[in-house]
Amino acid sequence: MLKLATKKNSATGRRQKTVNRAPKGPRRVILFNKPFDVLPQFTDEAGRKTLKDYISVTGVYAAGRLDRDSEGLLVLTNDGKLQAKLTQPQHKTGKVYLVQVEGIPDTEALEKLRHGITLNDGPTLPAGAELIAEPDWLWPRDPPIRERKAIPTSWIKITLYEGRNRQVRRMTAHVGFPTLRLIRYSLNNWNLDGLAPGEWKEVKYV
Template structure:
């Protein structure tokens, strides 16, 4: 039977089990042999990471052809106007290719754990939170999209992949889930 692990990846942890440079990896948190990440989260991003021991499930969870929605909460510098949000919603050109449309809306600041180290704070520049849902997974896509419309991402948390969410998982915690869901 396949295993599916939901893991709340802390900030600064690499999405791999080894690192020649001695940086913190998944091995510090997950002591289960034979599971591998289904997709990636950048070292400076936090949140839901799925791991499995089933190669076919891993492909289905991470391959953009399956259009599995990934929900992110992004704290951005500034206060995006409706025109900027529309640009995100309609897709944009990154590396010469148009992104798929992204569901995007402003949200109140979510109840999250403190980040270590904390994001930079500038008294004269407000921040706001966006919920962005994408079905692709290009390199640093959400960060690059928000920067392209003039609102750099300061903190990025992946809240959900498909029906799976971070609900009930503190940073560094994991639980098994039903791979059939």
């Protein structure tokens, strides 16, 4: 039986479920395009949508979180070592997010994100941050975001090498541009290419 441990995240203060050893059977790695309003877990006492509504595989667990109101790539595995590599800050695994924000960030705001800012749980690591056009392959969100007619929106590509609770949202708000929509596009060497919302596929990892 796969044993689980909980480890306290020093940045968030939360306990996270981790797989504490290598799997007995073959390593399994699943890529899932998590839709909006789906919890990144398999059970929920409140009856909300979870991974169980989409993924039939058992014995795998999410490597890191992707909040209910965020979308995009979620990696699930039964391999504790891989889970640690993808989630623990010392490994500095890159995570790319496509972020729709309210307003149009100027150079000063982007530079603050790139050099690191101080949040209430301490300074962030330097991050990649650049303005981009809205991706032409992007699916519409259901429900749509709430836009204010008098305020334009724009998109930023943000690359993080750590993973704190709601970090991207807190970072963009800190520099004056609240996040309206958040999509994780890639993690490590995997990305969303070829996965529609709610779809998953199993991949090999050597």
